[in-house]
Amino acid sequence: MSRKKRSSRGYKKRMRILKILIGGILIFGILFLSSPYLKHVMAFRGAIDRYDFMALSQELTWMEDKADWLKKVPAIREGELWLKLNQGNHEDLEADLLQYDDDTQRFWLFQLYCLQGKLGEAESMIHTFKSLPLQRLAEGLLWYEEESYEEAEKVLLTINDTDLNREEQVLKNIALTRSLMASGDLERAQKSWQSASEISSAHPQVLATEYDLALNLGQWDRAKELSRQLVGTDNISYTQQLLVKKAILSLVIGERESYEDTLKEIEKLEDGEACLQYLAGIEEYEQGDFVKAAEHLQGALDRGLPQFVVKDATIALQQAGERIAAEKALSKVIGN
Structure with a gap:
């Protein structure tokens, strides 16, 4: 009997501790939700979705000044790397990306090598992707970078958009558009561009490619209008x-x-x-x-x-x- 009483008392004690912990977590959650931290985290996420690099930079500056600990959160840290890649701030970026063993960051490293003209290093990355569609996407992008537009088109057309994330879908359709433009097939290029635009009209490459299409098609008024939007x-x-x-x-x-x-x-x-x-x-x-x-x-x-x-x-x-x-x-x- 005494053993049962001790067991019961131990159980009640553990339950009290659990309730305290749950209460503490709830209080912390309420404080976090009512604090400016959540507001800035949400603004950070929204800036990424809109490809608003200026707003993203501003949110990172706020975090550095007011909540440096937030930059240790994986999603925030990855957003910072993504911004560096897209804005051309490539100093130390290769070393940072090499620390990851994930397809997302490996693909960013592949993109970095392409942007730097290191096509040999980019090619060596292709077989490191765990995702086969991502391998094919990287292969198609590499063919495009090497100006082998017919090969790029063949590879890119084998990939289903549904096997890629949203940004990867845009990159695939933009590379296909530009390959078709280079081959002089402007009608199909317009259709491929439309697919990219429907996925994300805010993506900077979607706008830049529409501008190039307008120039190629001699649509000077449209090109002039777009030139005001490009910054x-x-x-x-x-x-x-x-x-x-x-x-x-x-x-x-x-x-x-x-x-x-x-x-x-x-x-x-x-x-x-x-x-x-x-x-x-x-x-x-x-x-x-x-x-x-x-x-x-x-x-x-x-x-x-x-x-x-x-x-x-x-x-x-x-x-x-x-x-x-x-x-x-x-x-x-x-x-x-």
């Missing part, structure tokens, strides 16, 4: 691309003042002088002065153009050379 970020490469495209658009539609203003912005950037030489070459080419165009384009390549415009500059230089050769041949025929 630069801390990602230097993205900002360079954006400004160069805006300059070309202004040149094509004859908005000289806008063109000159954009040139001033480009001049401030890294590799700005090379980009200015490239644009001067394009302008001279459009005006029919192929000798000056070739000089500017060659100068741009010699100065070290950003990778995104090297191919276009090389093709334009080749075309300028062909026009110069044709003019010389014609001069000999007509005796001028």
Whole structure:
């Protein structure tokens, strides 16, 4: 009997402790829910969903000042890494991502290598993914980065969107869109872009790709409207691309003042002088002065153009050379 009483007393004691613990957890939960911490955590999550990099940076700054402990929460820490990847803040990012053994972070590392032009390292990542659809996505993206657009298209079309998360679906459809654009199939490219837009119209690559589609289709009014929505970020490469495209658009539609203003912005950037030489070459080419165009384009390549415009500059230089050769041949025929 005494043993039963002791057992009963022990049970009651354990229940009292459990109730205290539950009560403490509830009190802590109520305090947390009524505190500014939850508000900022929710704002942080919402900024990620909207791809609002500025708001995300502001929330991280608040956490650093007011609640540094929040940055140790895995979801917050991962959001910070995701922001660094998307904004081009890649310092120490590789080392941080190598600490993870998860498909999400490994895919971010794959993307980082692609952005840095380390395609060999990116290729070595493909077979580390546990998810087969993610392997196929990485393979398709790598083909795209290597400008093997037909191969990229073949691989990307084998992947079901339902096997990917929301952002991966966007990346797949945007890579497919750009591969089709490069192949000249603009009708299918528009359809693929529409799929990406329906998944997430807020994704920055969706807007940037629509802008490029409008430029390719000669939809100058739409391109002009979109150019107002596109903004630069801390990602230097993205900002360079954006400004160069805006300059070309202004040149094509004859908005000289806008063109000159954009040139001033480009001049401030890294590799700005090379980009200015490239644009001067394009302008001279459009005006029919192929000798000056070739000089500017060659100068741009010699100065070290950003990778995104090297191919276009090389093709334009080749075309300028062909026009110069044709003019010389014609001069000999007509005796001028």
